[in-house]
Amino acid sequence: MSLQDGTYAGVSQGFGGETKVTVTIKEGQIANVVVDETNDTAAVSQQAVKKIPEMIVAAKNYDVDIVSGASKSSQGIMDAVKNALEQAGDISQLAAKKVAPHSNTVEEEIADPAGQYAKFDQEISTELVIIGSGISGLSAAVQAGQDGVKSIVIEKLAATGGNGGGVEGQFAINSARQQGLGINITPNEIMTAEHQMGQYRANGAIWLDFINSSAANIAWCQENGVEYSGQVDNYYTGLFNTFHWFNGGHASQGYVPQMTAKAQSYGVDFIFNTAAKHLIYQDNKVTGLIAEDEDGQIIKINAQAVIVATGGIGGSRELVGQQGWNTEHMLLTGMPSSAGDGYRMTKEVGSKDMLHESAQLVMNYVQAFPTDAPLLYMDPINGIKGFTTGGEVIFVNEEGDRFVNENIYTFNMMLQSMAMKQNKASYAIFTRKMFLDFAQKVGVENGAKILDQSVQENAGQTLFESETIAGLADAFNLPKENLLQTIEHYNELCQQREDTDFNKDADVLTALEDGPFYIAQVAQNYLVGIGGIGTNKRFEVIDDKHEAIPGLYATGMDGVMLYKNVYTMNMPGTACGFSVHSGRNAVKNAEKTF
Structure with missing residues (x-):
């Protein structure tokens, strides 16, 4: 190896943009590496920025082990260092070696995304914080209020509803209304049809629990003020008459105002015009979140559990493209606010990425x-x-x-x-x-x-x-x-x-x-994007090893993995029904850990 002493600038393409480094060569060896710029998410890249330069200097080689949880940021730094070394001379003897298998990579605890904040303008403590107030967020809020759980709902918009305002109805079998209309459907009819349409890729246990709870979910909604029109049908082209229409034809009239009022009557606090930015991850557990209000004030909320209900990824052209769609002429006509906030936040703390199957x-x-x-x-x-x-x-x-x-x-x-x-x-x-x-x-x-x-x-x-x-x-x-x-x-x-x-x-x-x-x-x-965050039947967010991330739950369009790639809309009302179901049960499961 023959490297000329001096200082060299290198650049590469990282996860979120260009990564720039400065490399110092002394006595023909790598003496120092400084990461000057990285456009990756700070919470994800900070461990790579700290560790990779140290490892490169110690190994005298640009090709070192990646930092677990920041593989793309790690690779971006290594590539930028390689670019700098190529200016210093012949690097052919720095033979690129394979990245070590996962089990041998440098194991670092997931960095706390909140670690980038030196101070906060406000700090609040509660038992449960819910991010988002669409169908599932409101369901979670009402369940929490009903159970006496001290809760806060963070909503980036000025009012509740989110994606849910335009939803027209909710799934159920054997509801009181269906029985009155003489509509009889068995769980196995739904389950068999769904499995056949989805090539048996969907989780039947989660489906069956949802199906068997659907009538009780309708009754619970009615007890809490939700209004249905009384019409139950197959929503134009569905296979079964499971679609319970909301009064007025949309949740904005039959569900959202009623559930909002009920949650508030139970003492649930709503903080509007405030966007959740990062989860707090300490001692291998999610312990709250960092939010920013419309005035730029940074708020730290400490909580025993966080429920992510941000409405999915449909407002993000980048994430929709990652699903495999050609977005050149595509219109995104859902809520612009549903831009993958929950997906990105949970990824920062190691959630299993299910976007490819959403x-x-x-x-x-x-x-x-x-x-x-x-x-x-x-x-x-x-x-x-x-x-x-x-x-x-x-x-x-x-x-x-x-x-x-x-x-x-x-x-x-x-x-x-x-x-x-x-x-x-x-x-x-x-x-x-x-x-x-x-x-x-x-x-x-x-x-x-x-x-x-x-x-x-x-x-x-x-x-x-x-x-x-x-x-x-x-x-x-x-x-x-x-x-x-x-x-x-x-x-x-x-x-x-x-x-x-x-x-x-x-x-x-x-x-x-x-x-x-x-x-x-x-x-x-x-x-609307449907799914993307890996969850289990308790709506706990899981990691790549299918282990639950303590204190973290995902519901509604963030965590619904009923469907694999194709939304089986001919099972009428299941997306809304599951949003109600997941919101309620995420709360009940979180309560068990308090």
């Missing part, structure tokens, strides 16, 4: 079609049951290949988008008559005007008209011959009235024969 409430839309509806997912043209949901249109990918039964949304509305997740790009091909017939069917009188104006304005360059199929291929530079063959074959299937490729329903097999023809690039409208 689900989502997502649907198709076309950027060129109208997107100005107050609730886009309810728009008749561009919403969850809109024109590019499926039906008569034909879906093709970037190769010009058809890839799915376009009408699959009638089985589970989430499936309209799931098959597109694997594509570089997805397109809907249709005729003018198809669009106008659909508009008339859903009660849109000005369908022709909407289509013509959408083509003319062409937001995002996502919609084109042509008198020929070949012209559609040109619009998006698709393989022309292959697209022509795809449409020709599809028309043959339509003529024989049987889709022998994907089994599309015969009543929506309509040939593309008479123009003008249209092609629209289909993207996704993403409302």
Whole structure:
């Protein structure tokens, strides 16, 4: 090894951005390493910043063991040091060695994320702190208040509700209302259907406990003031009549105000316009959190347990992208405040990352079609049951290949988008008559005007008209011959009235024969991320070894892992029902540790 004495600056890409170091060489050896800049989360990277330079100097080598819990930050520092050493001379003899297996890595206790704060503007002590006041946060608050647990709810917005305000109803079987309506459903019917749809990947024990508790959860909600309309159905396309509609059609009218008032009547304190920033982790246990109010005041809350109920990751384009979605034309129309706060905070203290198996409430839309509806997912043209949901249109990918039964949304509305997740790009091909017939069917009188104006304005360059199929291929530079063959074959299937490729329903097999023809690039409208934090049946947050992290619980859209990748929306109301269930039971399980 031949390194020239001097001081050298190195740079690399760390977890959250560039990592910059200064390396000093004396007598041809690494004498000192200083981390000048890291854009990684301070709570995660601080141990790596401290330990990795010491280890590099001791080993006289840039390639050392990673610091447990900060692997990406560790690697970023090592890469930056390597970059600096390359300027000092030949480093070929510093042969890169494999990172030691997990069992041999440098084991450090997880750093307390709150350790970065030198002082606090306010300090509060309580028994339980709940982060978020959506469906599950309010459920937890009411249960805690009812049980006499001294509790505080931290809410980053100015009012309660979060993602939950737009929820329309709640799952249950064998509720008093269902019995009155003569609706009889057995647990095994739900469990069998769910397991079959999810390829037996879901945790049946957690599902069964939820199912068997669902009627009691409805009764408990009613006892605490929640109002239901009395209508119980299958929510349009569900497999069972399990959907108990809230009064007024949304939780913002039937659930949120009632549960908020009830929690407050029990003495639960709500702190609004205040965002939880980090968990306090001391002696291998979560003992509270650090929050920041709208004035920038830092608040330390000491607690015996923390319940994370921040609403999931749907407001974070970065985290949605980590689920595997192409976010280029994606709309995020859920609550912007549900941006993965809980996911990030629990990751800092070692939670098991389940983002790769988490689900989502997502649907198709076309950027060129109208997107100005107050609730886009309810728009008749561009919403969850809109024109590019499926039906008569034909879906093709970037190769010009058809890839799915376009009408699959009638089985589970989430499936309209799931098959597109694997594509570089997805397109809907249709005729003018198809669009106008659909508009008339859903009660849109000005369908022709909407289509013509959408083509003319062409937001995002996502919609084109042509008198020929070949012209559609040109619009998006698709393989022309292959697209022509795809449409020709599809028309043959339509003529024989049987889709022998994907089994599309015969009543929506309509040939593309008479123009003008249209092609629209289909993207996704993403409302809610469902899951991401590893939990057990007690709603305790778990680590990579499936061990519970003491004092930490996750509920609702943060911790719901009922679904693996695909939200089985054809089990109507389960996401809301589970939010109520998890909020209640997280409190009850936390109480056992007090």
